[in-house]
Amino acid sequence: MSPRPGFVLEVDRSTPPTLFWHGEEFSLERLPTGSRVVYGPEPLAPLADPVGSIRDALLHPLGDAEPLPALLRPGMRLTIAFDDVSLPLPPMRRPDVRQLVIEQVLDLAAEAGVDDVVLIAALALHRRMTEAELRHALGDRVYDAFAPYDRLRQHDAEDPDGMTHLGHTEQGEDVEINRRAAESDLLVYVNINLVAMDGGHKSVATGLASYRSLRHHHNARTMQHSRSFMDQHHSELHSSNWRMGRHIAASGVKVFQIETTLNTDTFPEQFRFLQRREWEWTMRDRASFLAASASLERAPVRIARQILHGVRAPHALTSVQAGEVEAVHARTTEHVYAQQRVVVEGQTDILTMGLPYICPYNVNSIMNPILVACLGLGYFFNLYTGKPLVREGGVLILHHPTPNEFHPGHHPSYIDFFEQVLTETTDPVEIGKYEESFATDPWYVHLYRTGHAYHGVHPFYMWYWCAHALDHLGAVIVVGGERESVRRLGFKRASTMADALEMAQDVVGPDPSLTHLHAPPLLLADVR
Amino acid sequence: MSPELPAAVRRAVGGVRRARPSGFPWSAPSWPGGVERPAPAREVGVDYDTDWSRRYPARLVRAMVLDNVTRPMTHVLATPTVVGREVLELVELPAIFVANHSSHLDTPVLLSVLPARIRHKTVVAAAADHFFDRRWKAHLWALSLAAVPIERHRVNRRSADVAAALVEDGWNLVIYPEGGRTPDGWFQEFRGGAAYLAARTGRPVVPVHLEGTYRILPKGADRPRRHPVRVTFGTPMTLDDGEDARRFGTRIEATLGVLADEAGSDWWTARRRAAGGTTPSAHGPDATDWRRVWALGPPRPDDDDERRWAIRRD
Numbered sequence: 001m002s003p004r005p006g007f008v009l010e011v012d013r014s015t016p017p018t019l020f021w022h023g024e025e026f027s028l029e030r031l032p033t034g035s036r037v038v039y040g041p042e043p044l045a046p047l048a049d050p051v052g053s054i055r056d057a058l059l060h061p062l063g064d065a066e067p068l069p070a071l072l073r074p075g076m077r078l079t080i081a082f083d084d085v086s087l088p089l090p091p092m093r094r095p096d097v098r099q100l101v102i103e104q105v106l107d108l109a110a111e112a113g114v115d116d117v118v119l120i121a122a123l124a125l126h127r128r129m130t131e132a133e134l135r136h137a138l139g140d141r142v143y144d145a146f147a148p149y150d151r152l153r154q155h156d157a158e159d160p161d162g163m164t165h166l167g168h169t170e171q172g173e174d175v176e177i178n179r180r181a182a183e184s185d186l187l188v189y190v191n192i193n194l195v196a197m198d199g200g201h202k203s204v205a206t207g208l209a210s211y212r213s214l215r216h217h218h219n220a221r222t223m224q225h226s227r228s229f230m231d232q233h234h235s236e237l238h239s240s241n242w243r244m245g246r247h248i249a250a251s252g253v254k255v256f257q258i259e260t261t262l263n264t265d266t267f268p269e270q271f272r273f274l275q276r277r278e279w280e281w282t283m284r285d286r287a288s289f290l291a292a293s294a295s296l297e298r299a300p301v302r303i304a305r306q307i308l309h310g311v312r313a314p315h316a317l318t319s320v321q322a323g324e325v326e327a328v329h330a331r332t333t334e335h336v337y338a339q340q341r342v343v344v345e346g347q348t349d350i351l352t353m354g355l356p357y358i359c360p361y362n363v364n365s366i367m368n369p370i371l372v373a374c375l376g377l378g379y380f381f382n383l384y385t386g387k388p389l390v391r392e393g394g395v396l397i398l399h400h401p402t403p404n405e406f407h408p409g410h411h412p413s414y415i416d417f418f419e420q421v422l423t424e425t426t427d428p429v430e431i432g433k434y435e436e437s438f439a440t441d442p443w444y445v446h447l448y449r450t451g452h453a454y455h456g457v458h459p460f461y462m463w464y465w466c467a468h469a470l471d472h473l474g475a476v477i478v479v480g481g482e483r484e485s486v487r488r489l490g491f492k493r494a495s496t497m498a499d500a501l502e503m504a505q506d507v508v509g510p511d512p513s514l515t516h517l518h519a520p521p522l523l524l525a526d527v528r
Numbered sequence: 529m530s531p532e533l534p535a536a537v538r539r540a541v542g543g544v545r546r547a548r549p550s551g552f553p554w555s556a557p558s559w560p561g562g563v564e565r566p567a568p569a570r571e572v573g574v575d576y577d578t579d580w581s582r583r584y585p586a587r588l589v590r591a592m593v594l595d596n597v598t599r600p601m602t603h604v605l606a607t608p609t610v611v612g613r614e615v616l617e618l619v620e621l622p623a624i625f626v627a628n629h630s631s632h633l634d635t636p637v638l639l640s641v642l643p644a645r646i647r648h649k650t651v652v653a654a655a656a657d658h659f660f661d662r663r664w665k666a667h668l669w670a671l672s673l674a675a676v677p678i679e680r681h682r683v684n685r686r687s688a689d690v691a692a693a694l695v696e697d698g699w700n701l702v703i704y705p706e707g708g709r710t711p712d713g714w715f716q717e718f719r720g721g722a723a724y725l726a727a728r729t730g731r732p733v734v735p736v737h738l739e740g741t742y743r744i745l746p747k748g749a750d751r752p753r754r755h756p757v758r759v760t761f762g763t764p765m766t767l768d769d770g771e772d773a774r775r776f777g778t779r780i781e782a783t784l785g786v787l788a789d790e791a792g793s794d795w796w797t798a799r800r801r802a803a804g805g806t807t808p809s810a811h812g813p814d815a816t817d818w819r820r821v822w823a824l825g826p827p828r829p830d831d832d833d834e835r836r837w838a839i840r841r842d
Contacts, residue, residue, distance in 0.1 A: 009560055016557035028553065279557045286553040
């Protein structure tokens with residue numbers, strides 16, 4: 001049976017309660033009659049022969065690119081960059097799609113007699129990956145062949161000798177990327193396109209860039225003018241990256257882009273209920289839900305977190321494209337839309353969403369309050385094309401415990417940002433005045449370069465990510481959130497969903513319309 | 529809650545308190561009015577998948593039940609007398625066992641008299657609408673008797689395909705061509721399924737006549753009564769050159785009639801009557817219901833519980 005498309009349910013009296021994520025736990029909420037629940041399309045069928053499809057894509061590239069074997073020759077410098085641990089979510093079961101692609105690229109390089117090959121994790125300002133994470137993404141075979149000889153590297157945006165300034169775009173934006181990538185005869189970028197924002201010129205222009213370059217589009221103004229950043233035609237973030245990408249190409253950096261899309265088969269069998277529509281839950285789904293929710297609720301948070309971060313998604317490859325960046329990305333975006341797009345008629349007064357335990361920046365880590373805000377207001381709020389799901393001045397209700405808890409190794413600058421910056425202001429534009437001091441703080445730079453810490457400026461980016469939503473919304477209410485954390489974020493707290501709806505009516509008026517974004521599976525609302 | 533308890537304990541107890549074992553998800557969800565309810569996936573009847581019942585764990589359980597429960601009970605209830613079982617030494621397996629059908633006891637009796645090498649590699653064609661209409665029944669019969677669902681009221685390609693595939697896969701098949709138990713002890717009209725399967729698979733048919741099971745548990749009875757049973761195996765049959773399934777079916781029916789005659793007389797008498805075309809009809813007299821039952825005659829004289837179990841005092 002072919003997968004069913006996305007669907008908007010109108011809640012009636014016989015609709016069972018709706019599942020909300022609540023951090024490491026779940027909650028079933030009975031939504032008011034007349035509410036809408038947006039369900040994403042079911043996972044698309046995977047490619048029958050992923051390895052064959054990858055090989056085919058490398059041999060038959062899109063755009064004006066030559067087949068990969070024709071670009072490889074003895075004596076050349078080949079760099080293979082790949083997306084970091086932030087993709088996909090949750091991490092996929094082995095073999096990771098990056099491993100499948102990179103192994104084939106390396107096979108071709110070996111056949112062509114290329115000796116000088118370096119792999120680079122395109123971290124941008126993210127934390128460095130651990131050995132286990134690299135092994136998971138690349139496979140043991142690749143790791144063992146490259147890591148011992150310093151041929152497997154992680155992008156270091158603060159390495160003074162490791163970056164190359166390629167000049168400025170026509171709008172004066174600095175373009176500075178990884179030196180090894182810039183000076184290679186061929187840069188192969190291996191991407192995972194989980195959402196429409198990923199990929200394209202953003203892969204190199206962001207993934208291999210420095211703070212000096214990123215600051216031109218990772219700022220409040222750009223985010224406020226990206227409506228949404230999942231919609232390429234209305235995203236300033238996209239436009240800036242495209243300008244930089246074209247400048248990189250014009251500077252002589254030859255990029256062979258390989259993009260992959262995955263289906264939304266997000267959770268394994270024991271968590272299958274998460275991506276099923278509630279009224280279709282079988283006895284097994286209900287038993288799984290009861291068992292999972294009871295276990296997670298009663299386990300210490302640390303254990304619950306460990307269980308959930310141990311989940312490996314059964315994501316499967318639905319397409320692979322290779323060749324010239326823009327031609328590749330146009331085809332990739334079609335595949336992403338085919339998997340995620342749902343048509344929704346009209347906006348809503350109140351938008352609700354349950355936030356899970358994971359976002360791109362806390363894989364194997366803690367979802368701190370800033371990341372909660374970023375996931376809700378940055379990512380989920382922006383899962384639209386056309387118009388936001390919630391009307392201007394509307395209310396966003398998030399479901400998350402929002403504990404005041406930070407991973408000191410991964411997010412050291414977040415702690416100071418939370419304690420020092422958000423206590424002063426939550427205005428994304430105003431916080432910009434503190435950005436430079438965090439970005440250039442030698443301690444944060446040291447931790448970023450030598451430990452597994454996100455760059456000092458990263459919490460600012462998370463807050464900028466919220467800029468469009470903060471600009472658009474009348475109020476943000478967090479159900480079940482920790483009082484002090486929620487207040488620090490500038491949001492309101494409610495104990496229950498009923499309380500939150502009462503509070504929301506103070507903002508949007510009586511008899512509001514309500515829409516719930518049900519994820520997983522991940523979706524992109526095409527609001528008309 | 530005592531404040532000195534560890535946080536994990538407080539969370540655990542709190543979780544128990546909050547649990548309300550009623551309503552969704554403790555019970556099945558209701559269906560939203562605005563969502564079209566799809567036709568329920570048929571997982572019973574002819575669509576029931578019995579593959580699991582032929583895997584080794586299920587076969588092991590079935591073998592233990594058949595050998596240690598079903599056979600002893602059958603021998604207590606039916607004390608079967610088996611005639612002609614030696615033909616099974618000559619038949620090329622897998623084979624299709626075709627029998628008349630009088631009682632739910634027919635299958636346990638037949639399986640219990642088959643040699644172990646055949647018994648544990650045999651599936652039974654069972655009415656999909658009766659034995660597979662509920663999941664628990666489907667599980668029970670698939671496990672205990674290796675039953676496979678067969679559509680008996682109309683031609684069903686899936687039923688035929690499943691049965692043929694099993695035979696081709698090396699499984700012996702027990703099938704009752706009457707399609708259901710006799711209401712009065714006499715043969716009913718035979719259907720063509722058994723002959724069709726034999727023609728399709730090229731496997732031999734072993735005709736089996738069961739006499740006496742009707743007296744133990746006839747259709748409509750709610751408890752069994754003990755009665756001796758006679759099981760008569762006929763010579764394995766295969767399609768003759770140029771013979772079609774319909775004619776083969778007629779020949780199977782006639783052979784079972786001869787075996788029924790043999791059960792009521794003796795082998796030589798039955799053979800002579802068959803050769804002379806004077807085999808009595810196993811379908812019984814064309815008369816009203818009580819006369820048909822009357823024509824069956826009295827139960828076998830050793831159907832006497834008191835006598836069987838009486839303490840001989842002399």
